Amino acid sequence: TEEQLGLLERLKQICEETIRPLAAENDRTLTFPRKSLEALAPDGFLGLMLPEEWGGLGQNHVMYAHVTEAIARYGDASCAMCYVMHIGAVEALKLRATDYTIDKYLKRVKDGLIGTLSYSDPETGSHFWYPIASGARRVNGGFEVLKKASWTTSAGFADFYVLQTTSPDYG
Numbered sequence: 714t715e716e717q718l719g720l721l722e723r724l725k726q727i728c729e730e731t732i733r734p735l736a737a738e739n740d741r742t743l744t745f746p747r748k749s750l751e752a753l754a755p756d757g758f759l760g761l762m763l764p765e766e767w768g769g770l771g772q773n774h775v776m777y778a779h780v781t782e783a784i785a786r787y788g789d790a791s792c793a794m795c796y797v798m799h800i801g802a803v804e805a806l807k808l809r810a811t812d813y814t815i816d817k818y819l820k821r822v823k824d825g826l827i828g829t830l831s832y833s834d835p836e837t838g839s840h841f842w843y844p845i846a847s848g849a850r851r852v853n854g855g856f857e858v859l860k861k862a863s864w865t866t867s868a869g870f871a872d873f874y875v876l877q878t879t880s881p882d883y884g
Contacts, residue, residue, distance in 0.1 A: 717776055720756075724780060725787050727752050732788030739791065745870040746792040747827065750799065753784075754825040762804060767815060768823035795829070798866040802828030802875040818873050829867035831860060831876040847878035856881060 731752040739746050753759050761777055763769020772780075777800060785793035803822060806814050818826065847860045860876050 717772070717779070720758075720770065720772075720776070721779060721783055723756055724753075724758060724783050727756065727758075728784060728788030732784065732792055736789035736792070739789065745867065746789060746795055747870060749789055749792040750795060750827050751825040753796070754823055757823060759799065759822040759825070759827070760803065760819070761800060763807060763819055763822070767820050769819075795827075795867050798829040799827055799871075801830045802871075802873065805830065805875045826872045827867065827870070828873045828875060829865060829871040831865040831868070831874050847876070849878050849881045851881050 732746075732749040735746065735749050738744065739749070750759070757768070757770040758780060760767065760769035761772050761780055762774070763771070765771045781793055781797055781800075784796055799822075803819065806818055806828075810819065818828065822828070847858070849856045849858045858876065858878055860878060865874070
């Protein structure tokens with residue numbers, strides 16, 4: 714659409730002005746591309762597929778593919794990988810959104826809140842569909858999560874993590 718073409722043009726501008734100039738130094742110094750990701754926030758790209766009433770752009774998965782490709786091509790491939798995992802976390806929360814997660818996380822991505830997924834259980838070959846190496850247990854009215862992961866993109870740098878584990882009521 715015309716709107717999507719306009720968004721992609723704006724994204725290319727962000728990539729050329731902010732993300733690409735940081736890429737080589739980030740790679741050389743092994744720096745997490747936080748400034749690059751944050752540069753995507755003011756125009757709504759961190760909430761690309763979130764509803765507009767939550768501060769998102771209300772776009773679809775086709776646009777997501779175009780945005781990811783544009784970040785990698787015109788900006789920084791490392792940033793694009795972190796963006797993929799951020800959008801995955803946002804979309805996972807969106808699928809099971811509650812008033813709490815909407816207010817605490819989803820509405821705040823427009824301000825630069827960065828999320829990531831942690832699904833890589835080593836015993837399953839990183840197949841997220843059955844996290845046998847991880848678990849949770851009920852503790853003091855809440856849960857203690859016991860997560861074992863091979864890796865987590867953006868680990869130590871993300872503001873929130875979405876992970877998958879077995880239920881504390883399983884087995």
